[in-house]
Amino acid sequence: MSVITEALLREHDKKNPHQPLKINKSDKLTPSAKEYLREQKRYQCHEESTPKKEVKQVRVQENEYRPFEVVDTGFQPKFVSYYDGGYYQEKPEWMTHLSGNQLVYKDDSRIVFRGKLDSIQSQILVTMHQLKDTKYLWLLENLDEMLQVMREILKAEVMETPYEIKNLFGLEDKELRAHSHHPQKYYGIKHFVPNVEMGQEMVLINQLRSSLRELELVGINAFRNGSKIEREDLLRVLNRMSSAAYILMCRMRGENRGQTND
Template sequence: MSTFITESWLRERHGLSEGTELRLPADARLTPAARALIDERHLSLKFHDEQGRLYRATEEPDADGAPCLQAVHGLTGSARRVAATCQLCGSAPADKPAGMTHLNAHELVAKNDPRLQFRAQLDAAIALAVWLQVELPEPAELAAWLADIRSLLGQLMRADVLDEELAGFAVGGLDQAVLHRLSHAPLKYLGHDHLVPECGHGRAPALLNLLRAKVREVEICAAQVFMAAGFKLRRADLLHALNRLSSALYVAMLLSLLHRRGQPWPSAAELSRRVQGEAP
């Protein structure tokens, strides 16, 4: 039996900020409006079956709207298996040594490689983000922000593993510039000054602050790994994204506190208008 995916279905379950990756049931059938929304937001799609296997669409849907699927690796998106070689000797070992692991699909490195420390920190941040998604399903606006944050963390991991430039991103429908300004002048744009975390702020701000602090740890680790002499950055895109992700979580903390006090969660359009000076 097919799962019909409508525009409303997508909006209820996903953040849908530009560049987000969506994972849909393998039997999904997209309505024209849902397909138009995906194309408009430049969303990427993967599909999963009941056994957890991942697929990507290889061609246009058939006459019934069913996607033509090909099994892929969950992180790389590749359908090909590549033999990895040792970073030290260049050979492809028959059995992976216990002290080595994959840096990417092509290369095995020692487990004390600094980039693996960065990925371990990023992995911990992803785990914490998923936990927050489970613990904070309401309000719906916050759930959408968390979906975007989880997606961005996954994009960071993918960009590092594949050595690809990180694409532009948004959280809660807000671009990087708006997030930056909101986080630096919250009293002006949100009506509340900077927070010093405390238990009186409640559960949601406290949990969001845990993830914000973890993201800062990931950012510092990234600086140690990717910053060379003279402050030259090899992956400025990753550090910039982590910095803005920290800003997004700080803004989410403020909005959650204000929502707890009875204020409605402002839309992305409203927040953008405030920053652009169209409203007080």
Template sequence: MALLTQADVQRMSDNGTRGPVVVARGEVLTPGARDWLREHRVEVVYPQGESGGEDGSSAPARYQTLFGATLNEKPEHMTHLKGNVLVCKDHPRIAFRGWIDRLEAEILLTQQTTYRAGLKKLTAELEEVLAFVRRYIRFDVLDEPVGPIRLCGYTPEQLREYSHYPEKHLGQPHFLPSHTDSPALLAVNRLRTLVRQAELAAYAAFRDGDGNVTRGDMILGLNRLSSLMWIFMIKLKAGAYEHTQ
């Protein structure tokens, strides 16, 4: 029997931002782990047929696939879509989660660049962006709505307006990035392209057979996030961010 401590479940759920926590056969949650999971409202998944009892006793693990099959063991080429439902690792929703993971990594690298450049305000804004992106796994796995969007003080309408008419609102016209631009601007530009790729992956993941979108809120959030990246670039080009040491 293996004990899952609070530190274990925090790591498994990325501190409550990615969840759910899957408790496999033969694993038991410690009281501290259970308290932390309840406090942070992280879903705990036991494969079908497992009791999840305090004593760790359980029936053989049972999984389901989208094709109606039931499995006693999880194949290496499959992963959890939701609960005990398994899909192949190239499923569009799993691919989308991979893009979110990549997007998080790129945000961190961009923050490193802006921090070293003394752009503390932009670094803090990117931290807000990171928190927003990290919630996307929960939006998907737990079917949570994105809810009202407000990023770095902008409403969805303002994000669209400011990114479409930057000279009117920010005093800087549209421009094409150049190798002569600052490392911070080029890092944000690269981040912008990954946001756009994540948006395309979201469309592939959340559309039905007729092409209708099933999670328009998630796609809208990424679309407006792309607009925010362009606003960051406009402000960098205009010298609107103060450099501090």
């Protein structure tokens, strides 16, 4: 598969004004390339199906059609702009990879999302380090599970593959939601607002919970296009992750309920 950009089309038309360029079915046209083809009257793409193969054709003159031909311009861009199809032979310092050789600005919403995912992973590791000598050693295993989920989210976003939580803390997706909504039923405590008297462990997990809420908002900003939501699977997982952090808080609170006035 090749990425066909407006720049490549213009370069070809400049060097070969009367020779059509072949565009394979697997090739990807950038938005600006599609617009360029629409603007150029001599480019009107059609498909003809035969029992053996499909052939795309191009209008080179009024009422004259012939199949696309393979044309080697001798130019292969190293990097392509995701926004306008422009190409670079050297990656600008202010841009980074989105996927393949496509570049975006470093403040692109999806790159910001990936950066926040990285920050959350760092925060989980710091939290695990701070809790390794406390009485809540069971938290380390649960936090490690959350860390693995964060890594899987990042992988699924970059690779553009679907992802869902199969099991976390021994709970399935629907159970995670139920446990976070009904702590009285599952942990014998009411919903509560943490305070400093509840200890370092509670404060650290609550900090992680609020960071996960922020990550969810960053995710919505990255995957909302008007009223259309993309990557609903990842947004659902992010919602469950903040619930998971609250579940850990409820489990700690539940262990200490005999020592409190709940």
